[in-house]
Amino acid sequence: GVVRLTPGKREIDIITASVRLDQSQVRMESTGGREQYVIHTASNQHFSLKATPGTKVVNHQVVAELVDDQYYTKTGGIIKYAGVEVAKRGKAKQGYEVTKGGTLLWIPEECHEVNKDISLLLVEDGQYVEAGTEVVKDIFCQSSGVVEVVQKNDILREIVVKPGEFHLVDNLPETMTSEGQLIYPGSEDLPGITIENLCYGEAVDTPDGMGVLLRPVTEFAVPDEPAVPSQASINTQDNFNQATQGTQIELRALQRIPYKDGERVKSVDGVELLRTQLVLEMSSPDGSSDHSSSSQLSADIELVPTEEDEASEDMRLQLVILESLVVRRDTNADPLGGNTKTRILVKDGDEIPPGAVVARTEIQCKEAGEIRGIQEGLEAIRRVLVVRDADRVTIPITSPATVKVGDLVVGTKTLAEGKPAGESGQVVMVSDDAVILRLARPYRVSAGAILQIDKGDLVQRGDNLVLLVFERSKTGDIIQGLPRIEELLEARKPKEACILARRPGEAQVIYEEGETVDIKVIESDGVVTDYPISPGQNAIVSDGQQVGTAEPITDGPANPHEILEIFFNYCLEKRGVYEAALKGLQQAQAFLVNEVQSVYQSQGIDIADKHIEVIVRQMTSKVRVDDGGDTTMLPGELVELRQIETVNDAMAITGGAPAQYTPVLLGITKASLNTDSFISAASFQETTRVLTEAAIEGKSDWLRGLKENVIIGRLIPAGTGFNAYQESNLGSPEPEFDHESSMVYGYGEPTDSPELPQDNLLDDNTARAYSLDEQSDLAADPSNLDLLNGNFPE
Structure with missing residues (x-):
């Protein structure tokens, strides 16, 4: 390009491409x-400049627009193309670019947008009016023609006045409709009517009868290529090296039509049908205008004096693509200033090829010394070390040296017999009478330290050299796990819980752009379930891995409420609501017991599962009634699972609608408030009220829970302290598990086999002496069967 230097500025501009309207003048007009x-061209065309001088324009941007009233109309109307071909380019509001010339046909009409009450209308639909007639109150038409009224819901929307000649016709041709059509001169489609000029015929229903309105048509010729002002560019100059030619720019004239073919332009005043614009066109050296770099380039608009008269106010328009180079001081290489100097190696107007050196920054050394530390390669550090004379020290010796060149010594090391170094550094020269050290500062590190630099690296003050590693034993105790125990037993929903698979299947992990992960689970029947992953969550399953029901697929703690819900809904599709509730509660129980045990076992504490199961049983003993059916239960009521199932069995016998319910997980605090025992409730709060209501209602407390047994002084039903199974036959095979006759909490209907022991409610005095033989004797008495079966009297 061509060098441009501005006096007083530390900036070098390289003109890589330019275009100038060499035969046009730019003047400021009001x-x-x-x-x-x-812009006044040599062909007496006038263009209005659309871009302000001093600003930048991009590729395909409009620079100027032709000032011409040739394509202006007097009113609105309908536009039709005759041989004109257009293309949709650029923004929608810019219109359609003409690719082939032809003729624009314009059917004028006057359209008033009113939006007034229909009572203000002063003419009728289809009436012929003269110019100046008041069609609506305070609205006068400007041309003569037939009136078309557009109204909706007694609101007058538009008044259209269509100029033309109206002819009453008895029998209209079938081709003549209200949509209208072009009628060419000499046409015999309308008998008795002579067509001398091109017109637009419409069938009109007037108060006088049916007729045809012949509307005038105005033709506007559109050339194939508009005239372009003369241009000159440095890219075409003889003295410009074509081998170094880069992006070329020019001003291209194009024509745009703002309306599509057949469009009705609603207006009272005139409109412009065709615009001629000068557009900036950038192209690559091979001539393609869609070069990838062209979309990011911009050109500066400048006004330069004419060559004939420098003092004239007439200017010429010039567009240039500049590559600006700003000369700045390198603060990294010269933090204090004064060590660098930049020289500009080009002059104003010089033509330079790509890659030419335009300026050079020189680093000046203030003190004499030896250059060291020059590195080469792609990863070389742009630093140079100068070893000054002050950085060396000469130590005289009188005996042979005990060190050699390259040794690293500290101040206490002996260089020769009876001669300590006194300074730390590296030996750079050894002679018979002296040792020269390059001064250095030693840093002692321990074994296992991580070095941050390599041998021979140049370092500055403040750089990290070594990362020291310290190790210490980490101690912990059970106190750290108590918040987790509390979270589990209170059944709280954990923060940032993991995502659980709602159904078993094969995991499909898709890693998308932006480090986002999409996980899908394909079930055995082909159903695909999508699991959205929140930001910050990580997938813990791999692509193709089989996942089970309620298995975690992301990191984080599991939500026991979600585990219960997933298993309940999954089993509900294959089993009844009672079995689904059992399965869901069993899975939630197993999860809670395992999680609590993992906290204690992490500290080396072993606790039998039965102690934790006592607490978990209380947490998982309730269901929430969704629909009471024909029972006396209300929606939202918390009921024991065994109780609602007993009621449903009774409904099945009587033919009533059973209650629908959902298992719930309660924290130990909330579970203690939802108890059937008045002794337990009285010990918690409002003792007087609870005991008074129990006495009035005649309640019975069957001492099934923990608190009421502790208060009374009985053994708690925790599976401890009973010797009922002490003499059982350990060698006998385990009885088969009957799912129908078992319950999750040890409650339920007894089996028919008398050999299976039951968890019976016994007196404290006889509990420890209770055995299987005694149970058989007790079962032999028919009066005790209800007690053994858990059916207590009211």
């Missing part, structure tokens, strides 16, 4: 009360 730049 139009409509405002000033604007107008």
